[in-house]
Amino acid sequence: MFSALKEVRAKLIGSRLFFGRTKLLTAALGRSPSEEYKDGLSEVAAALAGGEAGLLFTNETAAEVQRILEETQVNEFARAGREATEDIELEAGPLTSFPHNMEPYLRKLGLPTKLDKGTVIMLAPHVVCKAGAALNSDQAKLLQLLGVKMALFKLTLRCRWSNDGDFEAYAADEQ
Numbered sequence: 001m002f003s004a005l006k007e008v009r010a011k012l013i014g015s016r017l018f019f020g021r022t023k024l025l026t027a028a029l030g031r032s033p034s035e036e037y038k039d040g041l042s043e044v045a046a047a048l049a050g051g052e053a054g055l056l057f058t059n060e061t062a063a064e065v066q067r068i069l070e071e072t073q074v075n076e077f078a079r080a081g082r083e084a085t086e087d088i089e090l091e092a093g094p095l096t097s098f099p100h101n102m103e104p105y106l107r108k109l110g111l112p113t114k115l116d117k118g119t120v121i122m123l124a125p126h127v128v129c130k131a132g133a134a135l136n137s138d139q140a141k142l143l144q145l146l147g148v149k150m151a152l153f154k155l156t157l158r159c160r161w162s163n164d165g166d167f168e169a170y171a172a173d174e175q
Contacts, residue, residue, distance in 0.1 A: 015058035
């Protein structure tokens with residue numbers, strides 16, 4: 001995630017990208033027309049509601065910003081609550097990618113493991129996740145330990161505002 005943000009900032013030289021608490025950002029812009037700093041900014045504040053959001057101040061065109069955002073999508077580890085994108089199953093046998101001191105933690109995460117001469121051994125096959133099913137926190141952690149990335153980090157445009165007060169909201173399917 002941070003590498004993608006760094007890359008966007010590097011490509012948009014002369015622009016400023018701010019991420020922060022959306023309540024603070026909306027208060028700074030003005031939550032209502034009577035509170036807004038400039039005409040139309042309360043509409044931007046309303047578009048920030050619902051999830052993580054940020055502000056980009058730039059002189060670039062919307063098409064150029066969209067192109068840069070599409071180029072900087074990166075795979076990342078899925079979090080709990082996200083849908084699994086593929087079936088992941090571990091076979092019985094040695095798990096040589098894990099050191100011996102990880103065995104109790106793997107067992108705590110639900111894997112049927114034991115330690116044999118310093119090697120972590122899977123006692124039976126284990127389904128970590130099924131495609132389309134929501135991940136719980138243990139599954140998300142196991143996928144991270146296995147190095148499996150099932151999520152995509154991308155920035156999308158929710159709206160555009162210009163200094164003359166022109167506001168344009170983007171539909172979710174345009175993103």
